[in-house]
Every structure is written in structure tokens, then in C-alpha cells.
Amino acid sequence: MTNRIAVVDYGMGNLRSVEQALCHVAGESEVVLASTPDLIESADRVVFPGQGAMRDCMAELDTRDLRQAVIDAAASKPFLGICIGLQMLFEHSEEGDAAGLGILPGQVKRFAADLKGADGLRLKVPHMGWNQVVQTKPHELWSGIDDQAFFYFVHSYHVVPDDAGIVVGQTDYGYPFTAAVARDNVFAIQCHPEKSARDGLQLLRNFVGWNPALA
Amino acid sequence: MLAKRIIPCLDVTAGRVVKGTNFVGLRDAGDPIEIARRYDAQGADEITFLDITASSDQRDIILEVVEACAAQVFIPLTVGGGVRQVADVRRLLHAGADKVSINTAAVDRPELVREASDKVGSQCIVVAIDAKQVAPGRWEVFTHGGRKATGLDVITWACKMAEYGAGEILLTSMDRDGTCEGFDLALTRAVSDAVPVPVIASGGVGNLAHLADGVSEGHASAVLAASIFHFGQHTVQEAKAFMKERGIPVRL
Numbered sequence: 075m076t077n078r079i080a081v082v083d084y085g086m087g088n089l090r091s092v093e094q095a096l097c098h099v100a101g102e103s104e105v106v107l108a109s110t111p112d113l114i115e116s117a118d119r120v121v122f123p124g125q126g127a128m129r130d131c132m133a134e135l136d137t138r139d140l141r142q143a144v145i146d147a148a149a150s151k152p153f154l155g156i157c158i159g160l161q162m163l164f165e166h167s168e169e170g171d172a173a174g175l176g177i178l179p180g181q182v183k184r185f186a187a188d189l190k191g192a193d194g195l196r197l198k199v200p201h202m203g204w205n206q207v208v209q210t211k212p213h214e215l216w217s218g219i220d221d222q223a224f225f226y227f228v229h230s231y232h233v234v235p236d237d238a239g240i241v242v243g244q245t246d247y248g249y250p251f252t253a254a255v256a257r258d259n260v261f262a263i264q265c266h267p268e269k270s271a272r273d274g275l276q277l278l279r280n281f282v283g284w285n286p287a288l289a
Numbered sequence: 290m291l292a293k294r295i296i297p298c299l300d301v302t303a304g305r306v307v308k309g310t311n312f313v314g315l316r317d318a319g320d321p322i323e324i325a326r327r328y329d330a331q332g333a334d335e336i337t338f339l340d341i342t343a344s345s346d347q348r349d350i351i352l353e354v355v356e357a358c359a360a361q362v363f364i365p366l367t368v369g370g371g372v373r374q375v376a377d378v379r380r381l382l383h384a385g386a387d388k389v390s391i392n393t394a395a396v397d398r399p400e401l402v403r404e405a406s407d408k409v410g411s412q413c414i415v416v417a418i419d420a421k422q423v424a425p426g427r428w429e430v431f432t433h434g435g436r437k438a439t440g441l442d443v444i445t446w447a448c449k450m451a452e453y454g455a456g457e458i459l460l461t462s463m464d465r466d467g468t469c470e471g472f473d474l475a476l477t478r479a480v481s482d483a484v485p486v487p488v489i490a491s492g493g494v495g496n497l498a499h500l501a502d503g504v505s506e507g508h509a510s511a512v513l514a515a516s517i518f519h520f521g522q523h524t525v526q527e528a529k530a531f532m533k534e535r536g537i538p539v540r541l
Contacts, residue, residue: 088413090385094360126410187485192290198487198510200412200456204292204334204540224292224540226334226365228412228456247291269365269387271329 079282080108080117082144082159084134088268092123092156095268099279111143119281120147122262124158128182128231129172131158141175148177148260150288154215154281155262160255161233163262169231178255180235189248200230201247207254207265211242215261215280223273225253225265232264259286292540293504294334294511295528296367296489297518299324302342304350308467308515318519321354322361328518329362331525334540336362337390337459337513340370341434352384359385369417369459378405382413390415390459393432396439399453406454415489416455418447420476421463428476435463443476444483451484458484459513462492469495469516477507489513497523497531504537 079100081093089107096105108114122144124131135141147153148163155163164174167182174182189197204224209216232251235241243254243263254263261281267274299306299321306318318324325336336358340351348371355368368381369390378389395402395416406414419435420428420443428443447458460480462473472490481488487510490503494514503512517523529539 088382088387090383091359091387094385095363098360098363125412195508196485197291198485200486201291202412202457202487203294203510206290227291228365230412266365269363271364275363 076118077103077282078117079103079105079119079121080114081105081121081123082114082140083107083109084131084138084140086124086126086131086134086158088125088266089123091266092121092268095275095278096121096282099275100282103282109138111140114140114143114147117147117151119152119154119284120144121154121156121281122159122162123156124162126158127170127172128158128161128167128174129170131162132172132174135162145175145177151259152281152284152286153260155260156268157229157264157266160262160264161231163260164233164235167231177260178235178240178257179237180233182231182233184231185247191248197248200228202228205245205247205265207243207245208250209242210244211256213242213256213261214284214286215256215277216242217280218276219273225267225270225274227265229264259288290538292334292538293509293532294489295500295525295532295539296335296337296511296513297328297333297525298337298339298491298513298515300339300341300515301351301354302340303347304354306519307341308519322357324519325358325362328525329364332529332541333364333525334511335365335367337367337369339390340368342371352380355381355384355386367415369415374401375405375408378409378413382409388413388415388457390417392417392419395450396430396432396441399449402450402453402455406456411454411456414455415457415459416447416450417459417461418443418450419461419463420473422473422476426475426479428479431463435466444479447480447484451486455486457487457489459489459491465493466491467516468493471495471499472503472507472512474502474507477503477509481508481510487511497528500528501532501535501537504532505535
């Protein structure tokens with residue numbers, strides 16, 4: 075059985091890193107960069123990465139006519155959102171007052187500017203570096219990864235889902251924020267598994283073999 | 290809790306890692322990919338390559354190094370040296386770098402930082418600042434490996450660069466670089482406290498206490514070092530264990 079993984083390529087962000095990390099764990103599976111709708115439609119599973127400003131990401135997605143293919147994929151096959159690829163699944167972002175894809179109900183908000191850490195010093199924004207993900211719910215993609223394992227983050231905005239029931243991971247930065255969500259065949263995470271050493275590769279490996287029940 | 294980062298830095302020229310003192314007297318320290326893999330295995334939080342290749346005809350070698358590294362090392366990779374325009378930033382990111390650091394070109398034309406961060410996102414843009422103390426509590430920005438004064442005040446410049454879209458500041462003390470006497474902590478602290486973005490302390494690490502001091506006294510988000518790791522004096526693991534003992538959050 076073929077297992078083709080499409081990495082949505084809309085010209086933004088660190089696609090190569092995502093592609094290379096997937097190739098590293100993909101085994102017999104095929105990894106393709108998908109810059110046209112048909113490559114997303116024909117894939118068995120889809121990775122939706124992203125970096126940069128959400129408004130620009132949405133614009134680039136539309137320029138390449140990929141919006142509908144991404145929405146369809148998120149409704150029909152194993153789907154992994156990463157970073158802005160998580161944020162774009164939601165309805166709206168404060169960043170540039172941008173509309174998202176609206177697949178998941180909720181907002182994307184900026185970290186407050188006056189947050190303080192345990193040492194009393196101002197917390198820097200972007201939230202950049204390795205932080206712990208608390209696995210608030212079990213999920214197949216956490217398999218083989220310790221609760222509170224460190225993952226690499228770099229972002230200034232985070233999602234606030236309307237439905238707390240979709241949250242599967244939380245991270246603390248001044249306050250606990252949503253680090254990962256899951257609903258049916260969709261899993262999306264704020265940090266960068268492709269840059270999170272062993273645990274990140276494990277998450278990608280879990281995704282390559284993930285077969286969620288489909289509606 | 291967000292961990293403080295330890296970043297081994299590899300000065301690369303013509304595809305080899307080298308290390309000198311005060312930017313002169315270079316010693317060969319090995320193959321960049323091999324060294325990056327070793328640091329990854331030791332638990333390094335990121336890797337930084339600084340391309341110090343002088344001649345332009347050897348410039349593209351760094352792209353091959355970055356590409357090979359990115360295929361094997363799955364932690365963030367920052368690359369700097371000789372970045373003059375947005376196209377250079379794009380080429381390095383495309384080769385597999387996660388962040389690109391800009392130094393002299395930002396001084397020559399600050400708008401470059403704004404343009405680059407607009408295009409690729411500020412999370413990819415590091416502004417590297419080489420600082421020299423010129424009076425007590427005053428530091429000036431230098432370029433060209435510390436040879437050329439710019440007249441710019443380091444703190445003012447760092448704030449301006451953050452405002453222009455630098456996602457991070459890589460701050461090197463030219464007075465301390467290669468001396469093994471420790472970071473310039475007053476400098477590090479002054480800049481860290483002034484800017485809203487993370488600061489990486491660099492220049493002068495000679496022992497593990499220096500790394501810890503950079504965080505606890507310099508308020509740096511990350512510490513960068515070369516010599517103490519390259520020549521086998523310490524592993525990244527030892528550095529992290531030491532920092533943890535000092536109560537600093539690290540990823541072990």
C-alpha cells in the first residue's frame with residue numbers, strides 16, 4: 075500500500091526542514107512538496123506547515139488556489155498542522171486582523187507584552203526556544219513521547235480554541251497556552267517537531283503511521 | 290518552563306570549522322557536519338554556523354554545508370556571515386537554515402532587516418552585533434570582524450533592530466571573544482534588559498561558570514560558545530548539568 079505524504083507548499087516558511095525530517099522517518103512512505111491542489115488531493119496524508127505572518131500565509135495559499143484542497147484534506151485524511159499551520163485552522167488572528175480557514179472554532183492571540191517569568195524578568199516575545207508540552211489528553215501522536223517533553227517553539231501568537239475539548243497539549247509561558255489540538259483526523263501543534271530532535275521525530279513518525287477513524 | 294539554550298557556534302571557512310583568538314590565528318577544528326552531529330547528540334539546543342569565508346568565489350560552499358547538516362541534524366540551525374540582501378537570506382533558508390543572522394549589512398542598510406523580516410518572518414532573522422566597550426557602561430557597534438567602528442551605540446542599535454523586525458539579537462563582545470575570560474556581563478545585561486526579543490550572549494566563554502553567569506547575571510536567553518566545546522574541554526551535556534545545578538532551567 076502506498077503512503078504518500080503531501081507537505082503543503084505555498085512558498086512560506088521552512089518547508090525544507092519539514093520535508094527532510096519527514097523523509098528521515100518516512101521509511102517506505104513517499105514525501106512530496108505539494109504546490110498544486112491535485113497533489114494534496116491525491117495524497118494519503120497531509121502536513122500543513124507555516125511560518126511568517128498569518129495574513130501573508132493565507133494570501134499565498136489563495137494565490138496558489140490551495141485553500142479548498144487544504145480544507146478538504148482536513149475533513150478527510152490524516153492531517154498535521156505545524157505552527158502557523160495550526161493557527162490558520164482557526165477563525166481569526168489578531169496578527170494583522172487576519173481571517174483563517176475557520177476549520178476549528180476559536181481565535182489566535184498575541185502573548186501579552188508584560189508577562190514575567192519565575193525569575194521576575196520580563197518574558198521575551200517571540201516565545202523562542204525549548205519548552206515543555208504537557209499532554210493534557212492521550213493521543214496516538216504522543217506515543218513514545220514523555221509527558222512534559224521539550225519541543226522547540228518560535229512564535230508570538232497562540233491559539234485560543236472555543237472548544238477546550240480539542241486541546242491535547244499545553245505549554246506554560248507566563249500562563250498555560252494551547253500547544254496542541256486534535257479533532258478526528260486532524261492533529262495540530264504550535265511547536266516545530268521537525269526541529270525538536272528525537273521527540274519531534276517521534277511525533278512525525280507517529281503521524282506517518284497514524285490511521286484515525288474517518289467519518 | 291522555557292529552557293535557557295546552549296548554542297555551540299562553528300566558524301566555517303571553505304567548508305571547514307576553524308577557531309581563532311580575536312578573529313586572528315585560526316586553528317582547524319574539523320568537519321562541520323561531523324561536529325554538528327556530535328553536538329546534537331550531546332543535547333545542543335541549536336547550532337550556529339558563521340561563514341567567515343573571505344573570498345566570494347568560495348561563498349556557495351556554505352550552502353552545501355547547510356544542506357548536508359539540515360538533512361541529518363534536527364535541531365534549529367542558524368547561519369550567518371556575508372549575508373548582504375534578502376536573496377541571500379532566502380538561499381540560506383532554502384538550503385535548510387532555520388534562522389539567518391545579519392551583521393554588517395544591517396549597519397550599512399538597516400532597512401534590509403525590515404525587508405527580510407517582512408518577507409520571511411522575524412522568527413528567521415537574527416541581528417548579530419559586535420560590541421566593543423568605549424567607556425564605562427558604553428559600548429559601540431563594530432563591523433568587519435571588529436576592525437571598523439560605526440559610531441553606533443550598542444543598546445540604541447539593538448533596540449532599533451528589534452523594532453525593525455529582528456527576532457533575536459546575537460551579541461558578541463569583541464573585547465572578550467576568544468579570550469576565555471567570560472562574557473562581558475554588563476554589556477549582556479544592558480542589552481538583554483533593553484530589548485523585547487531574546488538575546489544570545491557570545492564571546493569569551495572559557496569555563497562552565499561563564500555560561501551560567503551569562504544567563505543568571507547577563508539575563509541572556511541563550512549562550513553561545515565555541516572553543517570549550519570544540520577542543521573537548523567540555524561537552525554540552527556537562528554544561529547543561531552545571532547550569533541545572535545552578536538552578537537554571539535547561540532541556541536535559
